[in-house]
Amino acid sequence: MPRxxxxxxxxxxxxxxxxxxxFQLLVLYLPIGGIFxxxxxPPLFTLLILRRRFYAAIMGLCVxxxxxxxxxxxxxxxxxxxxxxxxxxxxxxxxxxxxxxPLILLGTTGSSLLLAGLTLLNILLFGKAxxxxxxxxxxxxxxxxxxxxxxxxxxxxxxxxxxxxxxxARHLADLTLTYWLAALLIIEWIxxxxxxxxxxxxxxxxxRLLGYDVRPFPDGRINTFMQWIIRLxxxxxxxxxxxxxxxxxxxxxxxxxxxxxxGRQKTY
Numbered sequence: 127m128p129r130x131x132x133x134x135x136x137x138x139x140x141x142x143x144x145x146x147x148x149f150q151l152l153v154l155y156l157p158i159g160g161i162f163x164x165x166x167x168p169p170l171f172t173l174l175i176l177r178r179r180f181y182a183a184i185m186g187l188c189v190x191x192x193x194x195x196x197x198x199x200x201x202x203x204x205x206x207x208x209x210x211x212x213x214x215x216x217x218x219x220x221x222x223x224x225x226x227x228p229l230i231l232l233g234t235t236g237s238s239l240l241l242a243g244l245t246l247l248n249i250l251l252f253g254k255a256x257x258x259x260x261x262x263x264x265x266x267x268x269x270x271x272x273x274x275x276x277x278x279x280x281x282x283x284x285x286x287x288x289x290x291x292x293x294x295a296r297h298l299a300d301l302t303l304t305y306w307l308a309a310l311l312i313i314e315w316i317x318x319x320x321x322x323x324x325x326x327x328x329x330x331x332x333x334r335l336l337g338y339d340v341r342p343f344p345d346g347r348i349n350t351f352m353q354w355i356i357r358l359x360x361x362x363x364x365x366x367x368x369x370x371x372x373x374x375x376x377x378x379x380x381x382x383x384x385x386x387x388x389g390r391q392k393t394y
Contacts, residue, residue, distance in 0.1 A: 131185065135178045142170045143186040147193050150206050154198060167206070168213035168325055169332040175217025176338055183214050204244050208237065212322075216329050220340040226326065233322045238314040245310065261303065268299045 131139070149163040149170075156163070174183045187210050195203045212233070219229045249257050272295070279288035302309035330343040 131182060135182045138178055139174060139182045139186045140189075142174050143190050143193075146170045146186075146190055146206070146210065147197075150190075150194055150202070150209070151197070153205075154202065164209060165325060165328045166332075167209040168216060169329045171210050171213030172217040172220065172329050172333055173336070173338075175214060176221060176333070176340075180214070180218065183217065187211075187214065208240065211240070212237070212325055213329070216326060220330070220333065220338075223341050226341065226343045230319070230322055230326060233326070234315055234319045237318045237322065238311055241314050241318075242307065242311050246307075261306065264303055264306065264309075272296075272299075 146167045149167050152163045153160040171183050171186065174186060187207075190206060190210060191203050194206050215233060215236070216229075219232075245260070249260075272292075275288060279285050327343055330340060333340055334342070
C-alpha cells in the first residue's frame, strides 16, 4: 500500500537507484564490457526488496525510469525496465524462498510476455515502419540460417537430405511470418531462458556474498558439479599465488557458506 518512506528507506533507495543508473549508462556507452554491468543492475533491486520492501523498490523503479528517459531517451527505458523488473521479481521470490525451477519458468514466461507487449507498444507508437523492420529482421535471419545450413550440409554430405527437408522448413518459416506474434513469443522464450538462468545465478551469488540467507542456486547434482569446478579453480588460483587477493579469499568463503547452507537444507 502507498505510504510515506522514512529517511533510511529514502537514502538506501536513492543510493541503489543512482548506482543502477550509472551501471546503465556504462552499458550504453562502454564499447567493451558493458554487458557485465547489466548483470549488476538486478541484484541492486533484489537487495532493495530484501532490505526495504516492495514499495521502496517501486518508487526506485519510477525514479530510475524517469532519469534514464531524460538522459538517454525513451528507447532505453524499456531496457532498464526489464533489468529492474528482474531484480524486483527475484527479490520477491527469494524473500519467500521460492524453488528455482518454477522461479525460472515464471521469470522466462513473464519476460517473454513483457517483451512481446513492448513490441506491440512500439508498433503502436512508431507505426508501420517498426513493423516492417521487424519483418525484415525475421526474413534476414531466416535467409542467413538457410544459407548456413546449405553450406554445412553440402560439406558433410547431407545435401540430398537437406534438399528434401528444405521445402518443409521454408513452409514453416513462412508460417512464422504469418503468425509472427506466436513465433516472437516462442523465440523470446527460448532466448530468454539462458539469460534468466545467468541473471538468477549471478544475483543469488552476489546476494549471498553480502550475507543474505537466500536459497542457494543451483542445488543437487548440478550444484555438486559446479562446486567441484569452483574448488578446482580455487586450488589452481592458490597454486598460482592468487590467495593473497581479497577476491580469492571472498570466493573461498562464499563456496564454504553455500556448502554449509546446502548441508543444512538437506538435513531439514
